Each structure stands twice: as structure tokens, then as C-alpha cells.
Amino acid sequence: MIPQDALSELASMLGERLSTGKSDLDLHGRSETYHAPMPPEAVVYPDTTEEVSRIVAICARHGVPVVGWGTGTALEGHGSAPRGGVTIDFRRMDKVLEVVPEDMLVRVQPGVTRESLNTELRATGLFFPVDPGANASLGGMAATRASGTTAVRYGTMADQVRALEVVLADGRIIHTGTRARKSSAGYDLTRLFVGSEGTLGLMTELTLRLWGQPEAVSAAVCGFDTTDGAIDAVITAMQMGLTPARIEYVDVATVRILNAADGAALPERPHLLLEFHGTEEAVAAEAARFGDIAAEHGGGAYAWATQAEDRSRLWSMRHRAYHTILATRPGATAVVTDVCVPISKLGEAIMRAAADIHASGLDGPILGHVGDGNYHAILLVDRDDPDEIAEAKRLSDAMVAHALDLGGTATGEHGVGFGKLHLMEAEHGAAWDVMGALKRALDPDGLMNPGKLVRQN
Amino acid sequence: MIPQDALSELASMLGERLSTGKSDLDLHGRSETYHAPMPPEAVVYPDTTEEVSRIVAICARHGVPVVGWGTGTALEGHGSAPRGGVTIDFRRMDKVLEVVPEDMLVRVQPGVTRESLNTELRATGLFFPVDPGANASLGGMAATRASGTTAVRYGTMADQVRALEVVLADGRIIHTGTRARKSSAGYDLTRLFVGSEGTLGLMTELTLRLWGQPEAVSAAVCGFDTTDGAIDAVITAMQMGLTPARIEYVDVATVRILNAADGAALPERPHLLLEFHGTEEAVAAEAARFGDIAAEHGGGAYAWATQAEDRSRLWSMRHRAYHTILATRPGATAVVTDVCVPISKLGEAIMRAAADIHASGLDGPILGHVGDGNYHAILLVDRDDPDEIAEAKRLSDAMVAHALDLGGTATGEHGVGFGKLHLMEAEHGAAWDVMGALKRALDPDGLMNPGKLVRQN
Secondary structure (H helix, E strand, O other), X not given: OOOHHHHHHHHHHHHHHEEXXXXXXXXXXXXXXXXXXXXXXXXXXXXXXXXXXXXXXXXXXXXXXXXXXXXXXXXXXXXXXXXXXXXXXXXXXXXXXXXXXXXXXXXXXXXXXXXXXXXXXXHHOEEOOOXXXXXXXXXXXXXXXXXXXXXXXXXXXXXXXEEEEEEEOOOOEEEEEOOOOOOOOOOOHHHHHOOOOOOOEEXXXXXXXXXXXXXXXXXXXXXXXXXXHHHHHHHHHHHOOOOOXXXXXXXXXXXXXXXXXXXXXXXXXXXXXXXXXXXHHHHHHHHHHHHHHHHHOOEOOOEEEOOHHHHHHHHXXXXXXXXXXXXXXXXXXEEEOOOEOOHHHHHHHHHXXXXXXXXXXXXXXXXXXXXXXXXXEEEEEEOOOHHHHHXXXXXXXXXXXXXXXXXXXXXXXXXXXXXXXXXXXXXXXXXXXXXXXXXXXXXXXXXXXXXXXXXXX | OOOHHHHHHHHHHHHHHEEOOHHHHHHOOOOOOOOOOOOOOEEEOOOOHHHHHHHHHHHHHHOOOEEEXXXXXXXXXXXXXXXXXXXXXXXXXXXXXXXXXXXXEEEEOOOOEHHHHHHHHHHHOXXXXXXXXXOOEHHHHHHOOOOOXXXXXXXXXXXXXXXXXXXXXXXXXXXXXXXXXXXXXXXXXXXXXXXXXOOOEEEEEEEEEOEEOOOEEEEEEXXXXXXXXXXXXXXXXXXXXXXXXXXXXXXXXXXXXXXXXXXXXXXXXXXXXXXXXXXXXXXXXXXXXXXXXXXXXXXXXXXXXXXXXXXXXXXXXXXHHHHHHHOOOOOEEEEEOOOEOOHXXXXXXXXXHHHHHXXXXXXXXXXXXHHHOEEEEEEEEEOOOHXXXXXXXXXXXXXXXXXXXXXOEOOOOOOOOOOOHHHHHHHHOHHHHHHHHHHHHHOOXXXXXXXXXXXXX
């Protein structure tokens, strides 16, 4: 329970920007996936870094947990409040503070979403490439080290964040990183906070790298005779040094759903969805090379989309796929897997996952960012059927165990939250204790997003 | 003083691989630059991770400092032993343990040098791109977050290290990272250890990313009417999205020295040395675009080197430049600056540095990795003249202060060691205290490379 004193202090600072209404609390306890709701006891809507600092300091003084909130699109319960406390919703801190085209950088508040940033950048010739599908906040994306379809060419959030302003567990405000392209000046704190899921501090400003809008863009869909063939084509393309901006796999089950629900009109085969960025010549050359590779692996004719609106329809369909798949079973929720394996092991991992899902009897279409070795099974379950949820979690854990055997990771881009907490010891061994030691060093009272990412008493 | 018990334990484990001979100690106390020698009290030469773990555990039990040593080419006193203790020389741990061409990875011991790795990789079609000039050890390069001429295209050591085995301050062995291309599974410990200069633990194995040998390589030298013109050409090229593999600036003083000492036969003008990697078409296209940019900024005709041996002569001359410059003043040593600024500020930073050096009367040729905004002044000083050393340090500190004003960093690639320790508070502010808290969390007794990187009592 938040002490009344703490609530009063917060209320006197924030007025109506402190909320304890049930609907607001419920909204901030919800998860996009199967996790049970865990609402906070209060939600605050700060406007400035200074306010975040004061909120966190008040919470620290009173022993109140603090959870950061962007758009609520995290998949592993990152934003929920299992120990109650205060959720800091960053929606009002949504300003693009400074665009620095000459250094290809932008400074933003954490509540800016990736789409609103790109809208603002449109006239500059620059863009922000990371695209996890959801229109997530940039603070949330950095906190979970998000990536998505374009990471295969542009890297993940970790590769874009040049500098941070962070409010620490005691309310101190620090600045990490610089605007230079590289630095050897001590521990890479920027990288430590990126992916720390709000457990070490809260980002209140981010300086992000921008990229030049590509001169030419070309997208394609390509069906394959077999899953093996599609995956082998990806492996070959990556090993040959092709640099697609996107190279996405969708299995037959996903294709059927997209055809039925979204009018995709694709042949009922496993498909790759691709996009190439670059000069006209480079795009043409890469597309031709990929065409040869695809043909050698049972790929059919390419269907090309060089018009912006055709591409936009394609990727919008891909981004909606999670919700389209969910909608095939009314009232269902999902356990979403997220393993990432070395590229050479991708076929082995996906084939085993597909066989396990088939044997379980659950529906679990597979799709993913296969150029990175990262894919998801959307395991559909009845939220009120504990046996189905248990079976889906068993499948997910088996995929993780296999991925770890293959030299991969339990989560390529969704993060740990509390949904993958039980897998961290298997993945990291004694290194997980080191993460715990770092957590205790920066948050000795364990108030920053408690119950997530690290082992905590 | 190392307690006799500790020495006996080490001797019984290591036999002749424990050395306390004066010449060996002196060798491990030396610096490549102006820093006074600070030898350890003993040097050990382990063969295995297990031995490193036992050595560190013995030292921990007896309160003995531990310093890691690669090839001794660090520039800021990283390998010196200001508090005595044991230096662990990794020269015997020099095995390439596993090449994984299908995932473009290699697993190495820390004592493997970058040149020996590339020799071993030659037949695979892959190579390791990071090139700091010196034939440094890969462990040392990771520990200082080294980069060099090729970082502008391939990134720094931070971008290449996929996974680590680390011996912690208490002797525990941990593994960080995976073989997957990305992961969101908790704090990025790999990135925390890269650049930590042996102050948090010692790397005993590194899994590194490899790259395909480029189909075509082309190098060029290009003289400019003015420094401004050369730097503006770099800024324009980077802002237009060119991706040179190398784009190096050498000032007129450096050109004169290379002409006199190395037979460079270059016109006495500021020069850019360039290299492009890619397909034949991409290399030709980038080179042509750069030619246009250079011409607009007072650049002369390109001299092209497409033959491997011509290129090799060019880069070998560039890599020798530090020692060639040193040799122009017999008996001199150097204070080597290493600021890195946002690319748009590069001209401003270099012009001010050149003016300050000129005003000081010291010799200080300027050269650097300008595509990254990183450059060095080689300030030549008499090792026995405290006034000259003080003046060079004053110049270096002024360059850092200016770089910080411009949004840059005190060190782009050399690291902190103890030579840049006094600048860390100005660069990081309260974030430096956070580094100190992390240090205390992982090395509570302050025995790992003490006196470097963080504030320590």
C-alpha cells in the first residue's frame, strides 16, 4: 500500500496528473498477452525530467515501487505492477526536442512514438528505422531493447541509442553517452540502461541515431515449396552478405489467416516477405541475387512492390498479423515465443518448434525476423483455461531450451519482464547473479520495476 | 607488497610461469607514451581460464592487485601497476579456439593478436576488420574498446564482441552473450565488460563477429588546398551516406614527416587517405561520388591503389606514422590526444587544436579517423622535461574541454587508463559515480586494475 503521506506529496505536486481511478489503474495493469492483470495503486503523468526525479525521490523515501509505462505494448508483463506502487506514464513527455540533421541525430522525450517521430522527420530526408510492429514509445523500445523487421539491416534499439538522460532510483538525474559516433570513456552505461526494462532507472531523454531515407526501396513476396527451402534461402542470403532491410518468414498457417482475414491472396505456401533499401543499382542487384538464391531453394516467382502504397499495405498486413492471428479464435489470448538462434541453426529450430506445436494440438502460427535468426510462435490459448496456458508455456520453454542448446537466447527482442524470468538462470548461469549485483548497486531497495528481469527477494 | 604466502601459492601452481625477474617486471611497467613506468611485483603466464580463475582467487584472498596484459600497446597506462601486485600476461592464451564460418563467428583466447587471427582466417573468405594500427591482442582491444581506421564502416570492438568468458574479481567464471545476432535477455553484460579495461574482470575467451572479405577494395590518397576543405569533404561524404572502409586525415606536418622518413612522395598539403570496400560496382560508384565531393572542396586528383601491395604499403605507412613521428625527435616521447566529436564539429575542433598547438611551440602533427570525428595530435615531448610534458598535457586537456563543449568525448578509442582519469568527472558528471558504484558491486576490494577508469579510494 502506498502510504498516505506519499500520495499527498505526489498529489500536491501533480494535481490531476495523479490518478487513482479504477479504470486508469486497470488500464495500466493490463498486458497484451496471457499475463494476468496487475494494476498499480496510482498512475502519474509527469511533464518534465524534474518531475520524474521528484516522483522517484518521493517513492524512494516511502519505499514505494515505481514502474515505467510507454504505450503498454510490451509482451512479457514489463509494465505491470505485481507489487503495486506508482506507474509513471510518459505519454505527456512526447516532444521531439531537437533534430540535428548535420549529425544525423535526434533528441526525444521517452513518450514519443516511433511513428510520430518519423512523421516529424519526413521533410528532413532522414528516418528512424527500428520497427517492432506496434507503434511503441521510443522510451519503451529502448527499455526492452526492441528491434523488429528492420533490425537485420539497421540493428536494434541498442545500436541507435547514442546518449541518455536517466533518473536513478534515488531521484538523481544522470547523462550517459555523447553525440560522438564512438567513445572509450569508461563503462558503456548507455548500453547498460538500454534493455534494463526500467529496473535500474527511468529514461527521460534519448539521443537517437537517424538514417538517410533510402534512394530506392523495393519489396517482394516469394512463396516456397517447403519451409526448409524458405529458411535455407534466408541462411544462404545472409551468409553471402546480402543486406536486406527486411526478410520475414510467414508459415502456411499464417498465410491462410492473412488470406482469409486480410485478403492477402497469397498461394498457400510458406513465404518470405522482403524489402531492399539502397541506391537504385544496389537494390536491383541485391534483388536479382536474392532471386537466384530463392530459385535454387524452391522459391516461386517474386511479386514485386515498388510503389510506396503497395509496400505500405504489405508491411501493415505483417504488423497486424499478431492481432489478425489472435482474432481467429474469439476471446483467445496468446503466449508469444521469441527465441533467437545463430542463423545456421534457424531451420533446425523452426522445424522442431513446428513439430512440437503440431503435436500439442494448439494453434501456433510461426512468423519472424529470420534474417536475425529470430522468430515467434503465436500460441493461441483460452485465457480461462489453465491447462491450455500451461501447455503453451511448456512449448515456449521447450523452444527456449532448444534455442539455448543451439547457442541462442530466450528472447531476441521482447525482453524478460516477468514472463521469461524463470529462464534467465538457464541462459546466463552465474552471469545472472552479476546482473543481480548490478541491480542491487543501483537500486538497493529494489523499488524500480520490481519482480522483473533479475532475481529479487 | 605481495604476501609471501600468495607468491608461494602462485609459484606452486605456475612454476616457471611465475616471474619476478627485474627485466620482466620492468617490461610490464612500461608505457608506449609519456607515462612513468610502474612495474608490478610479479608477472604470471597462465595457459587456461581455470588457471586465471585460480590466480585471481589467490590474489583476492591475499588482497593483491591484478592487472591484465596483452601486447602492452595501450596508450594511457592501462597495463601499468601503480599499486604493484600481479600482472597476468595473456601471451600463452593465444589460440583460435573455433571458427564458425556458417555464423560468421570466431571464438578466441584473449592473447590472439588481430594479425594472427586474420592470417588464420585467410582461407575462409572471412576477416576481422578492427584495426587500431598496433598488432594488439584481441583481449586488450576489447578491454579498451579499441577501434582505428576501419571503424567508420565496420564499427568498433564493441560492435564485434558477441559473447565473452570473464573471470570476476573473486575468481568466478561467467559467460555473457550468446551466438545469436541479437538478444533482449537482461542487462548487456558483454557491452559492460567491453571497454572496462580489466577493472571489472578479465576476459578469458571472446566470441567475435567476422565479415566477408570484400569482393573489391580500392584505396586512394587525395591532397587538398586547405585543412578546411579536407575536413568539409569528409563531413559532406559522411552526411551523404557514403560508407568508406577508411577515411583518414593527415595534416601537412604529418605529410612532411612521411615524405622525409618513409618516402611517401606526397605533395605538401593536407591529405585524406581513403579505402572503399564492396562489390566492384559499389566501390566504383562510391569512389566516383567521393571524387566529386573532393573536387568541390579543393581536392586534387585522386591517386588510386587497386593493387593489394600498393594498399598494403599505404596503410602500413599510416600505421607506422606514430612511430615515424616519434622518431623525428630522438629520445622524445609523446602525449597522444584522442578526442572524438560529432562529425559536424570536426572542422571547428581540428582548427582550434592546430592553432593551440602552433601557439604552444610544441610539435604536434594531427592525424585521425575523421569519418568517425576522431583524431589524434602526437604532441612530442622530452621525457625528462616536466615543463614540456605539462604543456602537452595542458594542450590535451584543452582539446578535451573543447570536445566536451561540442558534444564529444575525451577518448574515442584509447580509453581512460590513468592518463585520462582526471577528465572523467567533466565528461560524465554524476554518471561517473554510477560507474564507481558498478565497480564496487563487482570488485568490492578494488583489486582489479586499481587506479584506472573509476574513482577509487
